Amino acid sequence: MQSLTKAEEQIMHIIWEKEKCLIRDIIEDLGNPEMPHSTVSSVVRILEKKGFVSHKAYGKTYEYFPIVAKEDYTKTGLKDWIGNYFNGSPSQLVSFLVEKKELKLKDLNELMQQLESLKK
Template sequence: MSPLPPLSRREREVMDLVYELGNASAARIRENMADPPTYSAVRSTLRILIEKGHLVSERDGRRYLYSPRTPAVRARRSAMRHVLRTFFGGSVAGAVAMLLELREGNLTQEDQARITEMIEQAAREGR
């Protein structure tokens, strides 16, 4: 499968919102944008994203609903690979250390146990 064309800043913002909202109309996407352009500009961006292969649309009455062509899990994996290469030189340990340093939420005992189990399983599998 060939890679999809790259996204502009505005296209990335729209894609992030579509992933966050799930199926979303142009109006709903626009409502959730930090500094929304005109409704026509949002519709134009959505059309471009369909042409680039990032989105699909389906008719829902008088409006269209837009959803990502790539499943969220695959998009997350791709985004994380990009972050690892770009900001951590491919170091998983560096990325995990940064996440722990951020502490944007308390790490519960359940979270700690789950993370420990994932590390142990990866070690057993030689990853």
């Protein structure tokens, strides 16, 4: 799966949230009414070329929808990120978070409960 630029990812989050949308819906959700329609349209076409979205045409109007699930993209991205920064080891990631005090005891307890439930 290809990675996304920040702009592509931002737009992709809107498409995942809406499930079906027009370019004007994306512009509205971006909160930047000054953003040119052509710019957003270009990014969406790139997402389509990368295989993340597809469209259904209603005359000259295109309705876009995701064809890559957010969960699948997240899983792949996280796996790559852990591979690049923590030698592919989720435990090294957790150790890092604990060391930097980014992971609280409550969070660790929740993780332990999840791991215990997997054993059953």
